[in-house]
Amino acid sequence: MPLLEVKNITKQYEKDKKVLSGISFDVNGGEFISIIGPSGAGKSTLLRCINRMVDFSSGEILFHNTDIMSLSKKDLRKYRTQIGMIFQHYNLVSRLTVIENVLHGRLGYKTTLQGIMTRFTEEEKKEAFHLLEKLGMREHAYKRCDHLSGGQKQRVGIARALIQQPKILLCDEPIASLDPNSSKVIMDHLKNISQELRITCIVNLHQVDVAKHYSERIIGLNGGQIVYDGAPQELTTTNIHQIYGSEAENLILA
């Protein structure tokens, strides 16, 4: 049984303007999926439909066979704890320290009061330091996040998502603001996460070559529809043409 079933979902912000139309796919545990497509194809909206930061207009998404649109407010919180999210602009609380930002990932498990009073257990704190250690950020734990480089910020973002102990990691263009070196570090970490911890990664990407190199499966979006869903080895130039709407030779593919 698949972990996540996306069934025929549609999203429109305005009438007659569908951002997503008839999207369907299944996701299994531990998969590494890249979603590629031109800007405005609906990649970000699709990711945000999965953790319901955006409510889709029709269709359904099943997580462990539960319809996520039917969740109560309390259950939605619980559901979101199982879905980590990583952002292009890191979305850290920049005036707080690294360790504070990492522990924010536990807020979903806390009562309101525990959260406001910052009552984290000894295990949670240990786990936070353990994750930072694994991501090579241990010595920066007490630094303020606005003093970090882009690559370091993104690693804090990953630690914040991992401490949620998620089943799925949604990554919204995680390397779009990073230099090639940091990009490789971040992509390698994501790959490790999916292989070692068996956490499903769904990654929005702009770089076709990166998608081909890292993922087990590529979903191509164009105009809010899936135009390709398959293995990266089978992605032909015709497919790329379909996804990006221009001849492959006009694209930078590296």
Place this chain on the structure above:
Amino acid sequence: MKIDVYRKKKRQFTIFALIVLCMTFISAKLTNFSFVQGISSVPEAFRWMGSNLLITRESFEKMPSILDKLIETIFLSITATTTASIIALLLALLGSQTTKVNGFFSTLSRFIASVFRNIPIVAWALILLLSFGQNALTGYFALFLATLGFLTRVFTETIDETSNSSVEALQSTGANYYQVVSKAVLPECSPQMISWILFMVETNIRSSTLVGILTGTGIGFAFDLYYKSMNYNVVSLITLSIVVVVISIELISNYIRRVIL
């Protein structure tokens, strides 16, 4: 090669300058204001100030009572600002696009902010004078309401500008509303909010002088009293002490800003 953009900008500037010039002349004509007369009376005004506004030894005898009134004014402004800022924070959380609870409260908060902000503080003082009479409470409420309007507006903008992305991140971890506010919105916005509160304390000390004249409290009352009894030497001592207080408060708050930002 001619670049049309520059020519167009020059023409726009000329037209704009002509309009301002025309408006100045028309306004002066309508109000019977004469520039020549205005400028020529400046030396005379300074001569009067020089001879009447000297701070004499006798006026210094009033210093203890002036200080008393001054301290009253300072504390009134601080109380009005801090209490208003707490209410303003709640209204701003409801009003901001990032943290609003629903559309109704958001509109309501923006409406309250704009009403309170757009009624001048003097008007507030005069209106409240009718219901509370001449006492410190009237002055407090006048300052409180005007501050509330202003702070709600700037707090709302601060929240909208600074905390959008971290709010999204915390919501996606499953954090609830109160946790998001306390862990993302407040840490991101507090330096700017404190800076605005300090600005408002300065402004309120200045305007509480004016409010005091109307409500008969604080340093404004002292100013009015000596002004009406034509004791101009004391009046200038009071003015000088207000200036000293405002400048020192400004220096202190600039220092605090440097430390927190």
